[in-house]
Amino acid sequence: MIQRIQTIYLIIVALLAGVLPFFVNLWSDTEGNEIYAQNEILVSILFYVSGALALWTIFLYKKRKNQFVMNRLNMILNLFLLGFFVYRSLNLSGEASVSEKGIGMLIPVFSIVFLALTNRAIKKDEDLVKSVDRLR
Incomplete structure (x- = not known):
């Protein structure tokens, strides 16, 4: 039952977490260099794991509780x-002529x-399956 709506949501999450952080900047340092996810090892690993x-959760469609x-x-x-991004953005300097916080933090x-x-x-x-089981 891969054709369910939650599969589409999970694919969107996989694309958001696995691809997008490597193309949009997360923040800029004081010299104006844009920092992407591949520049920070911990952030990169966490995005890849997410x-x-x-993607792995998509294939747990037979075990809905495990998927949940x-x-x-x-x-x-x-x-x-x-939380890491909020901490990082609070440690960045305030708004100047150019914003140092990137869209990737969202x-x-x-x-x-x-x-x-x-x-x-x-x-x-899960509720639908339980209601069908009650009718039997």
Whole structure:
């Protein structure tokens, strides 16, 4: 049952976390150099793990409870990334003529939103299966 809506949400999360951070800048340093995910090893690894976890969760479609738990773990990972970015942005200097904070810092927020939508769809499927089992 890969054709479910949660599969589309998980593919979006995999693309957001696995591809996008390497093309949009996360922040700029004091010299004006743009920092991407591949410049920071920890950030790069966390984005790759988040994308891989989303792809792996797609193939757990027969085990909806495990899929739900894996999405929760992915949400925690993205919350950790978001916390790191908030900490990093608070340590960057304030707004000058050019903003030093990049658009890539919002990627974990969008990932968390799509993971929450995925968990809602998985819960809906689980409730539907339980209601069908009651009718038998």
